[in-house]
Amino acid sequence: MQNNSVLNVNGATTQSITIQRGSTLTINGGTINSNAGGDGVTINGSRGTINQATVTADSIALLVNREPGSTQGSVVTAANSHFSGAISGAAVTSFSTLDLINSTVTGTDAGSFGLIVAGGSVNASGNTRISGEAAGVRFETDPPVGTASLVLDGSSVVGRSGPAIQVDDGVDASIEVLNGSTLAGGNGNLLEVLGASTAAMRVAGSALQGNVQVADSSTANLTFDRGQMTGDVVVEDGSTANVTLQNGSQFTGRLDNATGVTLKQSNWTMTGNDTVGTLTMDGGRVDFGDASGEYRQLNVGTLDGNGTFAMKGDFSTGAGDFLNVTGAANGQFGLEVAASGTDAVTTQQLALVHTASGNAHFSLIGGRVDLGTWSYDLASATDGSGGTEWFLDPATKTVSPGAQTALALFRTASTISYGELKSLENRMGDLQSDGKLHGVWVRPYGNKYNVGEGTGVAYQQRQQGVSLGVDTRLGDSPWSVGVLAGYSQSDINLKGGSSATVDSFYAGPYVGWQDPDNGYYVDGALKFNHFRNDSKVRLSDGTRAKGDYSNSAVSALVEVGRNIQLADDWRVKPSAQLSAAVIEGASYDLDNGMDADGDRTRSLRAKLGVAAGRDFKMGGGTVVQPYGRVAMVHEFANNDNVHVNGNELNSDLSGSGFEVGGGVSVALASKVRVSADLDYGKGENYEQPWSVTLGVSYGF
Numbered sequence: 001m002q003n004n005s006v007l008n009v010n011g012a013t014t015q016s017i018t019i020q021r022g023s024t025l026t027i028n029g030g031t032i033n034s035n036a037g038g039d040g041v042t043i044n045g046s047r048g049t050i051n052q053a054t055v056t057a058d059s060i061a062l063l064v065n066r067e068p069g070s071t072q073g074s075v076v077t078a079a080n081s082h083f084s085g086a087i088s089g090a091a092v093t094s095f096s097t098l099d100l101i102n103s104t105v106t107g108t109d110a111g112s113f114g115l116i117v118a119g120g121s122v123n124a125s126g127n128t129r130i131s132g133e134a135a136g137v138r139f140e141t142d143p144p145v146g147t148a149s150l151v152l153d154g155s156s157v158v159g160r161s162g163p164a165i166q167v168d169d170g171v172d173a174s175i176e177v178l179n180g181s182t183l184a185g186g187n188g189n190l191l192e193v194l195g196a197s198t199a200a201m202r203v204a205g206s207a208l209q210g211n212v213q214v215a216d217s218s219t220a221n222l223t224f225d226r227g228q229m230t231g232d233v234v235v236e237d238g239s240t241a242n243v244t245l246q247n248g249s250q251f252t253g254r255l256d257n258a259t260g261v262t263l264k265q266s267n268w269t270m271t272g273n274d275t276v277g278t279l280t281m282d283g284g285r286v287d288f289g290d291a292s293g294e295y296r297q298l299n300v301g302t303l304d305g306n307g308t309f310a311m312k313g314d315f316s317t318g319a320g321d322f323l324n325v326t327g328a329a330n331g332q333f334g335l336e337v338a339a340s341g342t343d344a345v346t347t348q349q350l351a352l353v354h355t356a357s358g359n360a361h362f363s364l365i366g367g368r369v370d371l372g373t374w375s376y377d378l379a380s381a382t383d384g385s386g387g388t389e390w391f392l393d394p395a396t397k398t399v400s401p402g403a404q405t406a407l408a409l410f411r412t413a414s415t416i417s418y419g420e421l422k423s424l425e426n427r428m429g430d431l432q433s434d435g436k437l438h439g440v441w442v443r444p445y446g447n448k449y450n451v452g453e454g455t456g457v458a459y460q461q462r463q464q465g466v467s468l469g470v471d472t473r474l475g476d477s478p479w480s481v482g483v484l485a486g487y488s489q490s491d492i493n494l495k496g497g498s499s500a501t502v503d504s505f506y507a508g509p510y511v512g513w514q515d516p517d518n519g520y521y522v523d524g525a526l527k528f529n530h531f532r533n534d535s536k537v538r539l540s541d542g543t544r545a546k547g548d549y550s551n552s553a554v555s556a557l558v559e560v561g562r563n564i565q566l567a568d569d570w571r572v573k574p575s576a577q578l579s580a581a582v583i584e585g586a587s588y589d590l591d592n593g594m595d596a597d598g599d600r601t602r603s604l605r606a607k608l609g610v611a612a613g614r615d616f617k618m619g620g621g622t623v624v625q626p627y628g629r630v631a632m633v634h635e636f637a638n639n640d641n642v643h644v645n646g647n648e649l650n651s652d653l654s655g656s657g658f659e660v661g662g663g664v665s666v667a668l669a670s671k672v673r674v675s676a677d678l679d680y681g682k683g684e685n686y687e688q689p690w691s692v693t694l695g696v697s698y699g700f
Contacts, residue, residue, distance in 0.1 A: 090105045310336040443696075
């Protein structure tokens with residue numbers, strides 16, 4: 001076709017089309033099948049609009065070209081079309097532009113390319129698919145222009161045997177992978193930069209999988225903007241690569257021998273040992289990876305900025321990740337060291353970071369690192385060459401949250417048991433004041449304990465439950481017997497967010513004797529418990545470890561005292577009580593490898609107290625009985641041992657304290673009695689801010 005001509009093809013079939021400078025080509029629904037060894041559609045220095053066309057050729061299906069020596073390229077838009085060529089589906093030379101919209105561009109033969117970009121510009125959008133055997137897209141030179149560009153917007157490039165994109169022959173290439181576009185290479189490479197070429201690739205809103213290879217004194221500048229990549233950047237000696245991750249981008253793979261890495265609010269997850277020239281961080285994160293039993297070292301020439309390094313280690317063997325800055329390090333950095341349920345094998349310092357020079361400061365995220373039984377803090381020291389070592393210091397060890405939770409669980413069994421007995425004590429107190437109250441009863445209750453550091457572990461315990469029972473007098477004798485059963489749940493909270501829950505099921509008999517003449521009485525009770533214990537430990541790295549076990553217990557109490565009736569319906573009750581509990585030892589494992597083994601726990605508690613109250617007889621046979629009481633308490637048992645990973649830890653609630661409280665009981669003529677009790681307790685290492693019991697009973 002001659003220069004400055006116009007050609008319109010509407011649904012026709014032909015072998016090939018060529019238009020010359022200044023011409024215009026419009027194809028709408030045409031079929032071009034060039035099987036004589038030539039190109040399918042050739043556009044030289046002209047404009048073309050192609051829609052719903054099918055072009056096949058033994059050479060290049062679509063050539064967007066310029067005449068030799070001319071700077072007038074072609075401008076072509078191809079939509080909803082298919083281009084298949086034995087050598088290439090399409091080729092674009094310098095000064096030319098090709099827009100591909102919802103089209104396929106395919107190189108069919110061995111050694112073919114889907115698209116050849118020789119100094120021109122290509123925009124592929126609308127789910128355009130480009131594929132070739134040797135490479136999906138090949139950038140090559142077309143002097144005098146050395147810069148070529150490719151924009152992929154919601155499109156794909158596939159190299160069936162070779163890379164997705166190949167940049168060669170000294171080309172300066174610009175590549176953008178946008179909005180869900182994909183690259184796939186049959187040889188595992190999504191980009192190859194060869195032959196002293198330079199490639200700048202920007203990935204935005206897309207996720208890539210594959211490798212980038214930079215060789216032959218070439219340069220790759222990779223920018224990820226809300227982009228993702230899983231693969232390696234392989235940089236041969238003599239070549240350079242710079243990688244920038246920004247705006248929440250994610251990179252998983254090797255960056256070994258990269259010249260520079262910049263992390264701006266983005267993450268790099270390592271998959272092997274790496275060495276990079278410079279590492280600049282602005283809120284970025286380097287994760288050494290989570291492969292079990294595999295530990296990595298990152299060597300950095302210079303480090304600058306602020307960010308986080310997530311590290312791990314198997315502290316039963318002393319192996320772990322390591323950051324080595326061979327030059328200057330400046331800025332503020334956090335170390336997120338993975339917690340472990342196993343103990344450090346030695347008491348030697350566990351090195352994490354070395355810096356050769358600079359003013360960089362490192363700190364532990366979470367404040368400490370939990371390693372089995374102990375938690376460690378970070379320390380630093382200068383080495384012999386003027387550098388600085390950052391390490392976990394064994395001299396700073398404290399009991400870890402996991403070990404504290406184990407201590408608390410084994411310790412709380414006794415306070416749980418005594419909290420449950422409080423409801424029975426109140427019931428037996430009612431029977432002491434009025435021997436006609438025997439029948440059925442139910443008492444919901446709640447208790448709170450604040451346990452201090454002096455016991456070996458500080459925690460808060462909140463208990464709620466319900467007891468119910470039935471009792472009767474044995475004929476006309478002074479003896480009465482009963483049986484109780486109940487359930488309670490205790491929530492245990494420790495510092496740092498660790499917690500535990502204990503479900504307690506219990507039952508047992510109780511007995512009482514009272515002299516009706518002088519008011520002396522003796523009460524006794526035996527209670528059997530089954531505990532279901534569940535712990536959730538919040539570790540220093542923000543993860544949680546879980547564990548559970550079951551055990552049983554038996555507790556008993558004996559109380560002696562006297563109900564003394566005074567004038568004007570006043571009454572006084574001095575009493576002495578001895579109670580004991582034995583809790584079965586148990587072993588359990590947390591799912592992070594920690595092992596806890598609790599010895600049998602014992603408690604022996606004495607209480608001396610006095611209560612006083614008055615009966616107010618109301619109309620209709622109702623009697624209101626308010627009271628107040630005070631008691632001194634002493635716990636004798638002081639050696640409850642727990643072994644965590646073989647380390648013996650002690651929990652101790654021994655010592656003296658006091659209890660004060662009061663309540664009111666209302667006896668109705670209908671044989672129904674309701675009551676409410678409130679108590680406060682304080683010991684050397686604990687406080688009971690409140691204990692509340694409500695009750696209702698019905699007499700036979």
